[in-house]
Amino acid sequence: MSKGDVTRDRIVSEAAPIFNQRGYRGCSIQDVMKATGLQKGGIYRHFSSKEELAAEAFQYSWRKVLEVRSIGGPVEGGAIAALLDRVHQFVRVPSPVVGGCPLMNTAVDADDTNPLLRSLATHAIQEWRARLVGIVEQGIVEGEIRAEVQASRIANAIIAMLEGALMISRLEGTKQAVLDAETTLTAMILSLAPTKLIDGPLRRRKAKTKPSLPNRADVRAAK
């Protein structure tokens, strides 16, 4: 790694928390100069624009989140356990970059004003969702999750609830909202299992009045 690369990486890692805390417009090159101890020219030698630096800063922050919150970790012990673990990690492990979740910050910051940052945040959401969808679909294939579960809806629910709860928790300065989200999501995830008792007895109850209906066990066996 050249000395130039080292400096470039240092600028990105030191700019990342400033962009994350203050947003694109709220973070000036002066702020980055102050944090890095570099002159303006020393920064723009490595980046063609503030936009490019902000984009790299976001990607740096997001990679950190992926690492420490195990969003992209291996799926072990089955799909339900993996989903519960993802939620648990998100709730228990604080954001590795000062200023809260870089995805939410960038999403809210960039939605109206910055197409490059917006597309990076969109990509990050899609990446996160794809990983969750993959776990749910694996669970369906392995019979651990009901076949009719819509994987993308579950993934969106998990991401939305965690991000929204994080917003509340940060605002209020208490973990209550994210702990509440964990409880609610745990119930939702557990209810994805085919052994969820509501289905069996519900069908049986129907079967009592309409004996021609197939019960759930039949439907499953037929698949």
Add this chain to the structure above:
Amino acid sequence: MSKGDVTRDRIVSEAAPIFNQRGYRGCSIQDVMKATGLQKGGIYRHFSSKEELAAEAFQYSWRKVLEVRSIGGPVEGGAIAALLDRVHQFVRVPSPVVGGCPLMNTAVDADDTNPLLRSLATHAIQEWRARLVGIVEQGIVEGEIRAEVQASRIANAIIAMLEGALMISRLEGTKQAVLDAETTLTAMILSLAPTKLIDGPLRRRKAKTKPSLPNRADVRAAK
């Protein structure tokens, strides 16, 4: 209403969407001057600081949201119906102020940098939650919602899921995430009713095979 009051109100209503789109730091007094056609002195005649103007702009935006998304509307037809209606309104009615939900925008924008805006956003969350808690508690009193339901957890879940889904939807430019949130929250809200079938049949089935196991009602009573 004096001419001065009219001008003051106009500044607030014209500054509100700019603050909502760009955030506190991203909205300059020059932006407000351009939007209102007023000179700097004409604006600062009515507000002691940009912070005061931003605070009034947020409160203006939040009142608009309360109105059109019926967050504070009357509770009719029972608690479950009222909760479903609140979720439905939020999902179907777009933000009345350009730039998305002012609560999320202000929460994310102000969490690290602006104590006054942060306290106003915190107050807005608490107000919204208190209204939802009120509906859940009314449902418990009237027997429409199970007595052991923790009202504040349900309120946090609704707010978190809606706000998080809105973030995803705005970012992706599609309503899918908020529609998914509506589906998930509808299931959650319907499951608050004491008639939820999982409880009845679950108890019966367990009682049949393992008579010594505590049933669900016992577990709940023991808490």
